[in-house]
Amino acid sequence: MNICVFLSAADLDVRYTRPAREFAELLGRGGHTLVWGGSESGLMKVVADGVRESGGRLVGVSVDFLAAKARTDADEMVIARDLAERKALLLAKADAFVIMVGGTGTLDEATEILELRKHGKHTKPVVLLNTAGFYDGLHEQFRRMEDEGFLPMPLTELVFFAEDGVGALAHLEESAGMR
Template identity: 80%
Template sequence: MNICVFLSAADLDERYTAPAREFAGLLGKAGHTLVWGGSDTGLMKVVADGVQEAGGRLVGVSVDFLAAKARPDADEMTITEDLAERKALLLAKSDAIVVMVGGTGTLDEATEILELKKHAKHTKPVVVLNTAGFYDGLRTQFQRMEDEGFLPRPLADLAFFAEDGRTALTYLESEIAAR
């Protein structure tokens, strides 16, 4: 399975890197391919290292203004002209999506993917990996959106919130197997 992971390229605390490393190892050991933003820095590097060390493949999609930070030993690397093209390629190259901790770029990617799913522009499973409760506030906001009629589909149809990597991967594998 090609699993797109949206996540930060920042150097982060161990409370985020340790679970990310564990999740990456699970992906690689299961023979899955990481599809990610291609950066060889911060949490993106932690996950790419973990997948590669565990035997998984790396498919990166970077953008021209970040090309200098692209991982040199990825199995495949594409450099796009802009962020919109990058997001479209990340979605096109993946079977499933995982949203890990991140900043505004990660949030932008996550909300676009969910918006596209809301409008049936893709049917790929989406997991929000809620490491250390990072996305508790977002889950509350999404639930409010559903409760107050802003989402035409139930939140559960758009995204699955997982508290750990094993739960996230089990969910994705079962969703893909059911298709």
């Protein structure tokens, strides 16, 4: 399965890097392909290294203004003209999505993928990996949106919240009929 992961390119604390590395190793050992932003820095590097060292493939989609930071040993690397094209390419190349810890770029990618799912533009599973409770507040906000009628579908059909990588991958594999 081609699993697109949205995550930070920042250097982060071990409470985020260790679970990210463990999830990456699960992906690689499971024979999955990582589709990601292509960066060779921060958490993106941690995950790409873990997937590569565990036997998985790497498909990067960078963007023109970040091309100098793109990983050079990916199995495939595409350089998009702009962020809009990058997001479209990530959507096209992925069978499923995992949202990991990140900043505004990660939230931008995540909300676009969720909005497209909400409108039926794709039916690919989306998992929000809530490492160290990072997305507790967002989860609460999504529940409020559901409770107050802002979501046209049940939250559980829009996104699956996983507390760890094992749960995230199990959900994706079950959604794809691999279990």
